[in-house]
Amino acid sequence: MRLSTSEIWQLVHEERAQLADDLSALPTPRWETPSLCEGWSVHDVLAHLLDTALAGRLAFAWSMVRAKGDFDRANENGVRRYRHTDPSQTLAAFREAGHLQRTPPAHRATRLVEAIVHGEDIRRPLGIEATYPSAAIHEALNYQLRTTVSFGGGRERAQGVRLVDAATDQTWGTGPEVTGRAVDLLMAVSGRPVEGGVLTGPGAPHLVAGR
Incomplete structure (x- = not known):
């Protein structure tokens, strides 16, 4: 059964808050741990999550214009924009943005995919265990299975x-x-x-x- 818009956003907000809690005591050197995203540290991935939490349709469109239509370049630009020198500032900004309900021109389930998959991109290299509601993972998996690579x-x-x-x-x-x-x-x-x-x-x- 597909989740409603309000149910998806509730799960996204819960996952953002849990990730912020999980990283709240992370020692500074460990923020440079390589994530599961090739070429990105766990700090970079959190900056990307902050970028996507803040970016609505208009901001996404402008990011693609600045990147000349290159999606990967737009993501890199977003990481540079929101990655603070002090990881605790990036984390604080992410926590503050956790309640937002902004999306690019894509299905709302993409926010749930990002929250879980990028959450694991950060947690697994750090050895942090997490549990997720079955409904959240199933919704994310349903989306990934109907979307091309x-x-x-x-x-x-x-x-x-x-x-x-x-x-x-x-x-x-x-x-x-x-x-x-x-x-x-x-x-x-x-x-x-x-x-x-x-x-x-x-x-x-x-x-x-x-x-």
Whole structure:
């Protein structure tokens, strides 16, 4: 069942607040830990999350104009704009922006994808464990599965396999099964590395190789 707009925003706000809490005592040197986003530190990813929390449709359009239509360059520009010298200032600004409901010209579920996937991009290298409501992960996974890789989704990666959430038995797709935690399925579909053995079943090698 699809979540309503208000339900999605409530989950996004909760995830932003939880990430801010998780990072509140992070020692300064650890902010430069490489994230799961190639070339970005965990501080960079938080700056990106701050950028996307602040950017509505008009701001997004202007960012693309300044980047001459290059989406990756626009993201890099946003990181430079909102990454404070002192990580605690970036974190404070992120916490302050956590209640906002701004989106680029894209489905609201993208904010939930960002909150969870980028949250894990930060947490996993730092060894921070997190739990997420099944409804939040399922909504994010549904979006990624219907969105092409070229638009930030993961539809092609999951083609030809059947994903199974081990906790709820919720399934997506057809083909050889890939079973695991929903968050690990989401990360793999989103092109992120997952530890060996966390996804099982005959379709797991195909999904992991597809990143």
